[in-house]
Amino acid sequence: MDIQIDRVIMDEDQIQAAVKKVAGEIRRDYVGKRPVMVPIMKGAVVFTADLLRELSDIEFDFDYVDVSSYAHGESTGELKVEVNVRKDITNRDVILIDEVIDTGLTVDFLIKEFTKLGAKSVKTVVAVDKKAGRKIEIEADYVGADVPNEYLLGYGMDLDGSHRFLPQIVAIKA
Ligand SMILES: O=P(O)(O)OC[C@H]1O[C@H](OP(=O)(O)OP(=O)(O)O)[C@H](O)[C@@H]1O
Ligand SMILES: Nc1nc2[nH]cnc2c(=O)[nH]1
Numbered sequence: 150m151d152i153q154i155d156r157v158i159m160d161e162d163q164i165q166a167a168v169k170k171v172a173g174e175i176r177r178d179y180v181g182k183r184p185v186m187v188p189i190m191k192g193a194v195v196f197t198a199d200l201l202r203e204l205s206d207i208e209f210d211f212d213y214v215d216v217s218s219y220a221h222g223e224s225t226g227e228l229k230v231e232v233n234v235r236k237d238i239t240n241r242d243v244i245l246i247d248e249v250i251d252t253g254l255t256v257d258f259l260i261k262e263f264t265k266l267g268a269k270s271v272k273t274v275v276a277v278d279k280k281a282g283r284k285i286e287i288e289a290d291y292v293g294a295d296v297p298n299e300y301l302l303g304y305g306m307d308l309d310g311s312h313r314f315l316p317q318i319v320a321i322k323a
Contacts, residue, residue: 167293172203188246212236239267248305251282
């Protein structure tokens, strides 16, 4: 597939500033609470590595889920759970980590799942927020930066597996 980059939405410095901002907010709210950090793979892989190294001065536990719903650049609206959480999250404060919130369907689904599993609280941190993309009413609790409602690549975001590890966040030509 021929992917043409249109423009850079966030460069590496802007991304790192966004990581530091949300890390500061999470540190303030969770120090001493030992939350369970749960990235939503695969897209969250890069943001998670940055965020959790930034938070290495507080205590937390770690697990991950692998959930996907996008194919060929579009939300199918159907969540496929490849790997579910294995840690016992009963009565635990959980922080879901994702690189982007768009329709909101992924985090909404997982918040409901984790609440059913007995979590004490489930909050969400995202690197970027496409607020205009929402299909349901839901907000992330910690947002690195707001971005336009265009299909983005890089910093974990892919198109059918391509461009996921681009260090910048870019928009592509339609
Ligand atoms: O708010 P939403 O519209 O639900 O979109 C956000 C989700 O979309 C992407 O996942 P994707 O389904 O592409 O799977 P991947 O993480 O494995 O690439 C991204 O990593 C988020 O998890
Ligand atoms: N790659 C990619 N995945 C997404 N999932 C939800 N929104 C996006 C996006 O803009 N780009």
